[in-house]
Amino acid sequence: MPPKRRREPTLDEQIAIYLREYQDLDPQVEKVVNALSRLDRRMSVAYSRHLGAADLSQGEWEVLKALVMAGGPYQLWPGTLSNRLGLTPAAITHRIDRLLAAGLVTRERDPGNRVRVIVGITEAGHQKWLEVMRLASTFEEGLLQDLDPRERGVLGELLTRLLRRVEDAQPDAGGRLTDLD
Amino acid sequence: MPPKRRREPTLDEQIAIYLREYQDLDPQVEKVVNALSRLDRRMSVAYSRHLGAADLSQGEWEVLKALVMAGGPYQLWPGTLSNRLGLTPAAITHRIDRLLAAGLVTRERDPGNRVRVIVGITEAGHQKWLEVMRLASTFEEGLLQDLDPRERGVLGELLTRLLRRVEDAQPDAGGRLTDLD
DNA sequence: ATATCGAATTTTAGCTTCGAACTCTTCGGC
DNA sequence: GCCGAAGAGTTCGAAGCTAAAATTCGATAT
Known part of the structure; x- marks a missing residue:
């Protein structure tokens, strides 16, 4: 048997x-x-496959994404990254170190306030973001393939409402609330 | 200013x-x-607060939960845990080590197949699960407080459909598909 | 019986994150 | 202006996860 x-x-x-x-x-x-x-958890596993193909860890990818999502001059303070990604400042420091070594971001002191640091994205970093995005979008589309447009909209709305509730209730997650221009 | x-x-x-x-x-x-x-990510941060109060790490908590959710004799193979939790077998071994040291689970060789191992939960582990559940349920309820029962149902259904799609498509996540009675 | 291949788990080494301590700067009162 | 308190990042040590090699047993073929 x-x-x-x-x-x-x-x-x-x-x-x-x-x-x-x-x-x-x-x-x-x-x-x-x-x-x-x-x-x-499942999404993480799937993403890491694509990220591996682009020589990037999931954490590094998150930082690049946050910078691109910031728009404008593509700059953020480490504290803001810490808040948005829900990580300790120490983790951000290390991630920036690695991305810096790979030439994907820049790190300089804020001229206006020398305690602060400004993290920016390089052209190579921007390209890397796009490269991974292309790979990931296929998976993302596949994940939602069973939902029609209406359902996708409903799901997005409901999740956003949950997210608002948690993020409002957790200003202490990383400690700081400030935001870079 | x-x-x-x-x-x-x-x-x-x-x-x-x-x-x-x-x-x-x-x-x-x-x-x-x-x-x-x-x-x-936000949920993890919130959970770890409650888990800390119960002297448990998030990973250990996940294992206890999986065992309780298995029902019956509350036993699972490490491979099944690896699949269900989406972790490498090595991570499971380590988690079991810690839970074992804390007296919350048992680990014995499967009499029917000595390569296999059976992980079970102790009475203390079961109690610990209940203790954390009590703490966590308050947070969980708060998270969903903005959604009425109908919306909760819709959200649950939509998420479940996504989950089915990913879990079916990822039988290779941990490698194995077998399941303990 | 025996050799080989494969499956389940553990071991080992390296990396990432966290918590806590530390440094440097800025801000507020005096 | 000066001093203490708070804020922003970094550093350091400990914990947990992963990938890959190692181990141990079982199944299949000879």
């Missing part, structure tokens, strides 16, 4: 199990929360 | 910026994908 290939239990089934043990939980809340964290 | 406290740009605004630089992207897809990863 071949070892029976058993189907992974669905998320609903798994949640149903532990709801029996702790009845105060809201099934819908649990479903959303669990799906969110599992989705993110 | 007080340093102007500038509002963080909304997700929509940030995405609009880089859509101008790479026009082939679908705005709705980008919105969903970015919101997902940012939400997960």
